Amino acid sequence: RAKEIKTKLGLLLQKPEAAVDLVAPCSEKPAKTQKPSLEEAVQWRESLDKLLQNNYGLASFKSFLRSEFSEENLDFWMACEDYKKTKSPAKMAEKAQKIYEEFIQSEAPKEVNIDHCTKDITLKNLAEPSPSSFDAAQQRVRALMEKDSLPRFVRSPHFRELLGHGLAAP
Numbered sequence: 679r680a681k682e683i684k685t686k687l688g689l690l691l692q693k694p695e696a697a698v699d700l701v702a703p704c705s706e707k708p709a710k711t712q713k714p715s716l717e718e719a720v721q722w723r724e725s726l727d728k729l730l731q732n733n734y735g736l737a738s739f740k741s742f743l744r745s746e747f748s749e750e751n752l753d754f755w756m757a758c759e760d761y762k763k764t765k766s767p768a769k770m771a772e773k774a775q776k777i778y779e780e781f782i783q784s785e786a787p788k789e790v791n792i793d794h795c796t797k798d799i800t801l802k803n804l805a806e807p808s809p810s811s812f813d814a815a816q817q818r819v820r821a822l823m824e825k826d827s828l829p830r831f832v833r834s835p836h837f838r839e840l841l842g843h844g845l846a847a848p
Contacts, residue, residue, distance in 0.1 A: 752827075778804055792818045
């Protein structure tokens with residue numbers, strides 16, 4: 679399967695010494711943020727919300743996911759968060775279609791792994807786009823990140839580098 683191959687290639691392409699500059703992950707400087715305190719970073723182990731609310735944590739997590747060729751879930755989650763802030767019905771319909779085509783429909787360029795029932799619900803919601811059109815799909819993807827991506831992140835060299843090598847990840 680394509681995602682398995684991408685993951686395996688990502689592991690092969692990783693440099694051994696945590697070759698990610700966490701001050702500017704993959705040339706994405708966190709917008710005017712400082713490196714988090716040790717206490718903040720440690721909280722990310724238990725809370726995806728705390729990680730996603732911190733610009734530095736978000737950039738670090740995205741860098742990690744990119745290294746595994748699996749950033750589509752975070753990209754989808756962020757697109758949904760942006761979508762919910764849209765006020766104009768016309769703009770909302772335009773963004774909804776773009777999100778559907780990029781992340782939800784079969785063979786989408788960044789297709790997220792959600793069940794057919796959730797895909798069907800999302801497609802039906804797009805008949806009349808509203809801020810909650812992607813809620814079911816976003817909740818599924820968030821749960822995947824929480825149960826799968828977050829534990830891998832906190833065990834990764836990316837996270838240990840962030841902690842300053844002093845603390846071992848669980």
